[in-house]
Amino acid sequence: MSEASVARKARPKFLDVREIRLPLPGIVSILHRISGAGLFLLLPFLLYLFDLSVSSPETFATYKAIVGHPLVKLILFGLLWAYLHHFCAGIRFLLLDLHKGIELEQARQSARLVLIVSLTLTVILGVWLW
Template sequence: MSEVTVRKQRPKHLAINEIRLPLPGIVSILHRVSGAGLFLLLPFLLYLLDRSLGSPESFATFEAVVGHPLVKLILIGLLWAFLHHFCAGIRFLLLDLHKGLELQAARNSSRIVLVVSIALTVIIGVKLW
C-alpha cells in the first residue's frame, strides 16, 4: 500500500478582517471597551462635576462647555458606554449564576443588551439634548 500524504493549505497570515465574531463576543468586547472608556474619561467627568458645583461663575463655565455640540456628542457616547456597561454587567452576572449559558439564550441576551442600551441612550439623549 502506498501512503498518500495530504497537505492542507494553511494560511500564512491571520486575516483579521475575515474573522466573524458571534454576537455574545461582540457584546463582551464592547463591555470591555466601554469600561475602559469610562475609566479614561473619568477626569473629564470630574472636571465637569467640579465646574457645576463650585460657584455660579464656574457653573457658567460648565454651561458653556456642555453647550458645545462636540461635548454633547462625547457625553452621549459616555452615556451609551455607561448604559451598555451596566446592561452587559447584569448579563454577565446572570451568566455567573449559570443562567442563559445555552447558545440561543446567550445570543438572545446579547441582542437584549444591545437593544436596551441603545434604546435607553436614545431616550435619555433626546431628553437631555
C-alpha cells in the first residue's frame, strides 16, 4: 500500500457546518456569496424604490415615506452593508485574479481589511443617510 492512500484514509471528514471554523479569507468568501444572493433577492424592492424616487414629486414623497419606516431603514442598512462588502471583497478577488496579494499572510490581511473597511463605510454612510 502506498503512503498516499494511507494518508487519505487517515484524513478526517469534518463537514459539520456548525463546527467548521473558517479562516478569515473563507469568511470573506462566503459573505461575498451571501451578500450577492441577498442583493439579488431584494433587487426588485430596490428597483421599486428607484422607480418611485424618480417618477414624479408625488411618488418621490411616497418613496420618502417608505424609506422613513424604521424597519425599511434596517433592511436598507443591511443592503448597504451587502453592497459595500460585495464591492470591497470583489476588488480583493479581482486583485487575487491578477495574482496580487496571493501570499498567505497578505491574503489574510487583505481579508481582514475587507471586513473592516466595508463595516466602517456601512456605519459612516448609514449614519449619514439615516
